[in-house]
Amino acid sequence: MYQYDQHDQAMVDARVAEFRGQVARRLSGELTEDQFKPLRLKNGLYLQLHAYMLRVAVPYGTLNSQQMRTLGDIADKYDRGYGHFTTRQNIQFNWIKLSDTPEILEELAKVQLHAIQTSGNCIRNTTADHFAGAAADEVADPRPYAELLRQWSTFHPEFDYLPRKFKVAIIASETDRAAMRLHDIGIQIVKNEAGEIGCKFFAGGGMGRTPMIAPCIAEFVPALQMISFLEAALRVYNRHGRRDNKYKARIKILVHEIGVAEYRRQVEEEFAHILTLGLEPPPAELERIKAMFGDPGLEAGLSDDLDLTDPDFALWVDQNVDAHKQPGYAIVTVSLKPVGGIPGDASADQIRLLADLARDHSLDELRVTHAQNIVLPHVKKADLYGLWQTLEAAGLATPNLDLITDIIACPGLDYCALANARSIPLAQKITDRFADIGRQRDLGELKVKISGCINACGHHHAGHIGVLGVDRKGVENYQLSFGGAESADTSLGTITGPGFTEDGVVDAIEKATELYLARREEGERFLDTYRRIGMAPFKEAIYG
Amino acid sequence: MVELVLRYRDDEPVGDPAVTVDAFAAQANATAVRIEPGDDALALLPHLDRLALIEVNFPSFGDGRGYSAARSLRERGYAGELRAVGDVLVDQLSHMRRCGFDSFAPDKPISAEAAQAAFATWPEVYQKTVDGRAPIWAARHGVTQD
Amino acid sequence: MSETKIAVITGNELRTGDVIWWTGEGWSRHVDEAAAVDHDADGIIARENAKQVVTDTHVIDAFRGEDGTVRPAHIKDRIRALGPTVRLDLSLKPADPAAGNWVI
Numbered sequence: 147m148y149q150y151d152q153h154d155q156a157m158v159d160a161r162v163a164e165f166r167g168q169v170a171r172r173l174s175g176e177l178t179e180d181q182f183k184p185l186r187l188k189n190g191l192y193l194q195l196h197a198y199m200l201r202v203a204v205p206y207g208t209l210n211s212q213q214m215r216t217l218g219d220i221a222d223k224y225d226r227g228y229g230h231f232t233t234r235q236n237i238q239f240n241w242i243k244l245s246d247t248p249e250i251l252e253e254l255a256k257v258q259l260h261a262i263q264t265s266g267n268c269i270r271n272t273t274a275d276h277f278a279g280a281a282a283d284e285v286a287d288p289r290p291y292a293e294l295l296r297q298w299s300t301f302h303p304e305f306d307y308l309p310r311k312f313k314v315a316i317i318a319s320e321t322d323r324a325a326m327r328l329h330d331i332g333i334q335i336v337k338n339e340a341g342e343i344g345c346k347f348f349a350g351g352g353m354g355r356t357p358m359i360a361p362c363i364a365e366f367v368p369a370l371q372m373i374s375f376l377e378a379a380l381r382v383y384n385r386h387g388r389r390d391n392k393y394k395a396r397i398k399i400l401v402h403e404i405g406v407a408e409y410r411r412q413v414e415e416e417f418a419h420i421l422t423l424g425l426e427p428p429p430a431e432l433e434r435i436k437a438m439f440g441d442p443g444l445e446a447g448l449s450d451d452l453d454l455t456d457p458d459f460a461l462w463v464d465q466n467v468d469a470h471k472q473p474g475y476a477i478v479t480v481s482l483k484p485v486g487g488i489p490g491d492a493s494a495d496q497i498r499l500l501a502d503l504a505r506d507h508s509l510d511e512l513r514v515t516h517a518q519n520i521v522l523p524h525v526k527k528a529d530l531y532g533l534w535q536t537l538e539a540a541g542l543a544t545p546n547l548d549l550i551t552d553i554i555a556c557p558g559l560d561y562c563a564l565a566n567a568r569s570i571p572l573a574q575k576i577t578d579r580f581a582d583i584g585r586q587r588d589l590g591e592l593k594v595k596i597s598g599c600i601n602a603c604g605h606h607h608a609g610h611i612g613v614l615g616v617d618r619k620g621v622e623n624y625q626l627s628f629g630g631a632e633s634a635d636t637s638l639g640t641i642t643g644p645g646f647t648e649d650g651v652v653d654a655i656e657k658a659t660e661l662y663l664a665r666r667e668e669g670e671r672f673l674d675t676y677r678r679i680g681m682a683p684f685k686e687a688i689y690g
Numbered sequence: 691m692v693e694l695v696l697r698y699r700d701d702e703p704v705g706d707p708a709v710t711v712d713a714f715a716a717q718a719n720a721t722a723v724r725i726e727p728g729d730d731a732l733a734l735l736p737h738l739d740r741l742a743l744i745e746v747n748f749p750s751f752g753d754g755r756g757y758s759a760a761r762s763l764r765e766r767g768y769a770g771e772l773r774a775v776g777d778v779l780v781d782q783l784s785h786m787r788r789c790g791f792d793s794f795a796p797d798k799p800i801s802a803e804a805a806q807a808a809f810a811t812w813p814e815v816y817q818k819t820v821d822g823r824a825p826i827w828a829a830r831h832g833v834t835q836d
Numbered sequence: 837m838s839e840t841k842i843a844v845i846t847g848n849e850l851r852t853g854d855v856i857w858w859t860g861e862g863w864s865r866h867v868d869e870a871a872a873v874d875h876d877a878d879g880i881i882a883r884e885n886a887k888q889v890v891t892d893t894h895v896i897d898a899f900r901g902e903d904g905t906v907r908p909a910h911i912k913d914r915i916r917a918l919g920p921t922v923r924l925d926l927s928l929k930p931a932d933p934a935a936g937n938w939v940i
Contacts, residue, residue, distance in 0.1 A: 153826040175888040197853035303785035307754025427827040560920040
């Protein structure tokens, strides 16, 4: 994976020094809160319900074991012993003191981590396929392109005060494992007929108040023009994105209002101009980065055999272990969704354990998925049983990947100042109701996503079952939706009808699953049955 | 010492006040214009040769349109004074300079020393832009600026 | 039990982010010590903000019970007063398993 050179290190160190100065100026009163707030947001520091929250970037979801261990140590030293992995592959610490933040950023910088631009109206962490470098279906590893994009977007002087936040995702396969079409800009790395690598660009996707699926704005931009195209796309947005209304300021509104053809035209015009300026890094830079994402040390000729006589182990393998492109290896997804637990949370001890397992059994690498789980991407099949036993003992072997209890939930009103309702207690009740693993596997792939407010950080629009928490005269209430999907068949969910109490929505979900079981045809997931039979039968089952 | 205008050019400052874009279109001898965030800076392209000063107004530091205006003007050959005015804080100076601004008239004056410290915030830069600084990728691969 | 509707001032401690309540003399982490404010609220907020020790200070509605306890009117402020309902061990009432019910 990518290693900083002295230039990258100088940049994060300069940022730490800059922020140290800004904190001092805030504490002395030289900066008002209005002046300081955008500056601290650009360093990922929010003021939440109970304390400051720090969002640390995990660039394209990839970490090494030393970085993971440091995150565990920071959780102990500066927080209250745990961290929360997010739907953008980052990690959040919920109990941070402003006065500690410069030290925290300094400790992060020592292991090539930072909190740069993880909030604010700027380009955020670029996310990528969490199976990158291990999946058999990728055209190329998307992460070198993501790293190139990370550097280009870091402290970009023109795009530091955009109309609103800007999120980019990169994939390199037809299967979209990163919800790419639901980003401000999505990039799919593709090969053209001549076998050349390029970028298929999408722009104007997103969730929130007005969810939209990003339309294609360029079928093929040569890989070595990716940065120039991005400059053009961002400039058009910076100039023309709305600034009169915070809820209409994302690029999806601009693309929708002027039309994709007009946005495309303006970008192409600007792109032609930018190409004359020589802004693109040379091919040698992409090659330099790619060299760090080569073979991580995979051994050849290893056995693909696996002893599955232990039924619990076999179940976990079946559910949470995916095929690796290299024989003898496997991709392990560690679930952070134990029954009754808090989705995406991990204790400092669990984080350090995962760091050790990555060092010893995954060629020193981990991934964070946008579903708030952790991936160990390069595990020898021969090591799987021992790994599973260790995970079991630590409460990290829940065999529920993509099942109904593998819930994506935002922190909700328990933590977040923007929320209208709590989301975590609801997730806990749902997992308790469906705790039986046999029942879960019978239901099969069923993606439940819960957001505590319209900002949709829980991605509820993209849930096969989505739940949106609302405030109904000071009382928490929940809207239910079906039919959202985030993969190549991206679709947005449809609301079922009137909202529910917390217990009511758990019952409604159960009734929906019972209808699915009664009506499904061979091979159909919940989503497929819903798409085939439509909302009406579900509505009848739920509201009677 | 606190200056009302921080200026980083060797030539003489323009004496005339900057007029609005509309007034500029009507005055053949105006040499200074002020653009607002919603103005199209490129509308000035036909007149660059008679402009000695372009002011870009930042009514609110959070409105970043002026950065694109400035950089676009420099990219298309404007070599006169490019001044950021309005709600300009010391924390924005470095990025503004990188976008081509060479003078600053903040509502709340900034000392020359604080400005110099701000310009020195970044020992290196990741992006090639109009300020002539070699980006990190150039240093890595021995590419000289053209 | 009859309650009196009152207005109280809340905010966060600037350095630590701790939720705090204006007691009439200073700031406390315990909502029951919150003092009722009236027209004096703006003045208190301006004066306290200027000391650079508190941030995001604002007035909220609450109810004072006969027993003197204070219950913020909005669920969000009740959660602020207590702590996360899903981690009562990290809240101000770690020993009270029913503390979460007070929030609803």
